[in-house]
Amino acid sequence: xxxxxxxxxxxxxxxxxxxxxxxxxxxxxxxxxxxxxxxxxxxxxxxxxxxxxxxxxxxxxxxxxxxxxxxxxxxxxxxxxxxxxxxxxxxxxxxxxxxxxxxxxxxxxxxxxxxxxxxxxxxxxxxxxxxxxxxxxxxxxxxxxxxxxxxxxxxxxxxxxxxxxxxxxxxxxxxxxxxxxxxxxxxxxxxxxxxxxxxxxxxxxxxxxxxxxxxxxxxxxxxxxxxxxxxxxxxxxxxxxxxxxxxxxxxxxxxxxxxxxxxxxxxxxxxxxxxxxxxxxxxxxxxxxxxxxxxxxxxxxx
Amino acid sequence: xxxxxxxxxxxxxxxxxxxxxxxxxxxxxxxxxxxxxxxxxxxxxxxxxxxxxxxxxxxxxxxxxxxxxxxxxxxxxxxxxxxxxxxxxxxxxxxxxxxxxxxxxxxxxxxxxxxxxxxxxxxxxxxxxxxxxx
Numbered sequence: 254x255x256x257x258x259x260x261x262x263x264x265x266x267x268x269x270x271x272x273x274x275x276x277x278x279x280x281x282x283x284x285x286x287x288x289x290x291x292x293x294x295x296x297x298x299x300x301x302x303x304x305x306x307x308x309x310x311x312x313x314x315x316x317x318x319x320x321x322x323x324x325x326x327x328x329x330x331x332x333x334x335x336x337x338x339x340x341x342x343x344x345x346x347x348x349x350x351x352x353x354x355x356x357x358x359x360x361x362x363x364x365x366x367x368x369x370x371x372x373x374x375x376x377x378x379x380x381x382x383x384x385x386x387x388x389x390x391x392x393x394x395x396x397x398x399x400x401x402x403x404x405x406x407x408x409x410x411x412x413x414x415x416x417x418x419x420x421x422x423x424x425x426x427x428x429x430x431x432x433x434x435x436x437x438x439x440x441x442x443x444x445x446x447x448x449x450x451x452x453x454x455x456x457x458x459x460x461x462x463x464x465x466x467x468x469x470x471x472x473x474x475x476x477x478x479x480x481x482x483x484x485x486x487x488x489x490x491x492x493x494x495x496x497x498x499x500x501x502x503x504x505x506x507x508x509x510x511x512x513x514x515x516x517x518x519x520x521x522x523x524x525x526x527x528x529x530x531x532x533x534x535x536x537x538x539x540x541x542x543x544x545x546x547x548x549x550x551x552x553x554x555x
Numbered sequence: 556x557x558x559x560x561x562x563x564x565x566x567x568x569x570x571x572x573x574x575x576x577x578x579x580x581x582x583x584x585x586x587x588x589x590x591x592x593x594x595x596x597x598x599x600x601x602x603x604x605x606x607x608x609x610x611x612x613x614x615x616x617x618x619x620x621x622x623x624x625x626x627x628x629x630x631x632x633x634x635x636x637x638x639x640x641x642x643x644x645x646x647x648x649x650x651x652x653x654x655x656x657x658x659x660x661x662x663x664x665x666x667x668x669x670x671x672x673x674x675x676x677x678x679x680x681x682x683x684x685x686x687x688x689x
Contacts, residue, residue, distance in 0.1 A: 286606070288604050288606075423602070426602050427599040427600075427602060430595075430598045430599050430602065430603070430604065430605055431595050431596075431598070431599045431605075434598075434604070434605045434606070435594075435595045435598075435605055438594075438605060438606065438609060439606060439609075451562075452602075454562050455560065455562075455568065455601060455602045455603035455604065455607070456602065456603065456604050457604075458604060458606070474568075475567035475568065478562065478564070478565055478567075479565040479567070482565065526660075536563040536564070537562070537563050537564055537565045538563075539562045539563060540562070
């Protein structure tokens with residue numbers, strides 16, 4: 254393991270609004286150079302967590318570190334190393350696209366003008382237009398340019414693609430991969446909070462699922478897909494005495510069964526095979542399916 | 556070379572890329588000297604982490620399937636594997652065992668298994684030969 258500080262380290266974070274615990278004991282660690290997914294339903298505590306990272310909110314309890322620094326005490330040092338694209342992007346409405354970028358650049362010690370030109374070109378953003386006249390997609394694109402040009406060590410994206418059309422979403426992700434990651438391969442960190450998980454599937458190295466303000470599952474994506482499997486089995490007649498421990502029944506229609514298993518696919522398949530199925534098929538769950546499955550299971554036990 | 560990723564597969568994404576390149580070479584779809592796409596455009600096109608593509612290319616290079624020429628990119632190579640014969644046989648044995656186990660559970664006997672193995676070997680050889688003539 255390297256001795257380098259994690260890009261993000263959160264320990265037992267609690268953040269209350271009045272009597273409501275928006276975040277309630279969240280812990281996670283994000284290593285530099287990784288692309289980290291932060292998955293949760295609306296209201297799970299994702300945005301509150303991100304605001305604590307950026308010192309837009311103070312934690313009620315627990316510890317938050319960004320590159321080993323306390324955002325509340327070393328706010329400038331933290332903010333100079335990261336860029337943030339929120340889900341609702343705001344600009345001063347009287348500024349043009351060009352002015353908004355100049356304004357953003359004025360806060361930064363670095364600004365890659367080649368990248369700026371390339372992305373303005375790719376997104377076909379009209380430099381002279383007022384930001385108030387931009388569409389939601391264009392505003393997000395402008396925010397992304399403003400986030401990538403300073404070449405930060407970490408890109409923090411909060412629901413960046415919700416409400417955008419599929420073409421814009423696709424370009425957004427491609428830009429994060431190309432213009433951002435490629436600039437310093439292996440060292441630039443992406444932290445993306447989203448519920449549009451399938452779009453980011455290929456980008457995600459590791460992820461945490463947050464529910465009710467708490468981390469419920471943290472895994473790397475390859476391991477997750479290897480562990481979580483969906484097994485479909487069809488028997489000649491409904492099997493008698495089928496032992497289902499360790500498997501979660503998704504569907505049953507007469508002699509057809511579908512299960513979800515976590516890490517024990519071989520054991521469950523062996524038990525199913527003992528009942529001589531006509532057909533038995535296995536496939537991995539996508540990250541989105543793992544998300545749904547995890548929240549259904551945690552909801553059932555809550 | 557056309558890549559297709561399947562997130563419903565238990566195989567890690569980088570290994571899917573590795574296996575697809577190896578399959579292309581074995582079937583003649585890719586030949587020695589053919590360039591691989593650069594990391595960035597391929598990662599963008601597939602919308603995968605650029606590190607995933609980089610990891611796949613490193614693995615292919617370690618296995619001697621491709622080589623990197625400084626400033627030019629990655630190319631399919633016809634260099635023989637650097638591994639010794641026993642090591643190479645052992646690797647194939649591991650893969651074969653999986654097939655033998657599958658055959659056992661699907662009641663495919665020895666003769667059928669060997670015929671099938673011969674057919675598949677032949678099929679790849681023919682596809683490579685055909686590709687060479689084009």
